[in-house]
Amino acid sequence: MAINMRYVVDGSDFTTAGEASTAVKMKLKKLGIAPDIVRRVAIAMYEAEINMVIHAGGGVAEVELESDKIIIKLIDHGKGIADVDLAMREGYSTAPDAVRNLGFGAGMGLPNIKKYSDEMHIDTEVGKGTTVTIIINLQ
Amino acid sequence: MTVRQLCEKAGFSPVTELNDVEVNGAYCCDLLSWIIGRAKENAALVTVMTNVNVIAVAVMAELSCVVLTEGVILDAAALEKARQNGVAVLSSEKPSYETSVLIHNLLGK
Numbered sequence: 001m002a003i004n005m006r007y008v009v010d011g012s013d014f015t016t017a018g019e020a021s022t023a024v025k026m027k028l029k030k031l032g033i034a035p036d037i038v039r040r041v042a043i044a045m046y047e048a049e050i051n052m053v054i055h056a057g058g059g060v061a062e063v064e065l066e067s068d069k070i071i072i073k074l075i076d077h078g079k080g081i082a083d084v085d086l087a088m089r090e091g092y093s094t095a096p097d098a099v100r101n102l103g104f105g106a107g108m109g110l111p112n113i114k115k116y117s118d119e120m121h122i123d124t125e126v127g128k129g130t131t132v133t134i135i136i137n138l139q
Numbered sequence: 140m141t142v143r144q145l146c147e148k149a150g151f152s153p154v155t156e157l158n159d160v161e162v163n164g165a166y167c168c169d170l171l172s173w174i175i176g177r178a179k180e181n182a183a184l185v186t187v188m189t190n191v192n193v194i195a196v197a198v199m200a201e202l203s204c205v206v207l208t209e210g211v212i213l214d215a216a217a218l219e220k221a222r223q224n225g226v227a228v229l230s231s232e233k234p235s236y237e238t239s240v241l242i243h244n245l246l247g248k
């Protein structure tokens with residue numbers, strides 16, 4: 001039986017950014033998912049959640065736990081990504097200075113998601129929004 | 140070495156409650172995506188960043204503790220989050236390089 005979780009990510013507040021990822025991490029731990037899998041989910045989801053806050057004004061996080069994999073969808077209706085290949089490059093960032101001063105904006109978020117997931121998909125349209133799908137296999 | 144032992148031996152000041160989580164190395168950086176992407180599990184994070192997101196990163200990447208350097212003061216929201224999540228935060232008066240060397244020597248690596 002699949003387990004579903006859904007969280008609204010507030011796009012206006014950096015102090016709460018990461019709450020959805022924190023909640024998912026705790027839930028997966030409780031369900032007895034292997035610690036290394038939980039850590040990978042937490043890292044990949046956190047980066048995607050932070051991106052929604054920084055670049056898209058917030059959105060929704062949906063997590064589906066299946067028997068063999070975890071599927072995480074970060075859905076926003078922000079400005080979208082014009083050039084996904086460019087955005088995927090290490091070091092590429094359009095983050096404003098205020099965000100950089102907080103330690104974000106190193107342009108490593110999307111590469112980190114790729115590194116820690118088994119599959120990653122970006123569906124995006126400029127002016128419409130972005131959905132980042134992260135899949136992590138359970139074994 | 141545990142966080143508690145590291146704090147005592149290095150002469151750091153505890154900012155939040157100490158615990159007995161194992162410290163197996165250190166990662167010195169102020170850029171959050173580098174930290175979350177590269178720091179190993181149970182590493183001590185050596186940084187001058189004091190905002191709440193540093194604590195979130197420590198939780199996500201399962202770091203053993205955060206060692207603030209140069210005597211910087213943790214933000215109130217970060218302090219609250221560290222307490223909530225049981226993240227040990229230590230304070231060093233020394234710069235990040237010296238603090239990292241000190242940890243390295245104490246860990247005998």
Ligand SMILES: Nc1ncnc2c1ncn2[C@@H]1O[C@H](COP(=O)(O)OP(=O)(O)O)[C@@H](O)[C@H]1O
Binds near residue numbers: 051055088108
């Ligand atoms: N959800 C999103 N909506 C719009 N743009 C995004 C989104 N996620 C990422 N981007 C774009 O991709 C770039 C690279 O993202 P990332 O690798 O996470 O680096 P950073 O967040 O540090 O800028 C961002 O600077 C931004 O231009």
Ligand SMILES: [Mg+2]
Binds near residue numbers: 051105108
């Ligand atoms: Mg990012």
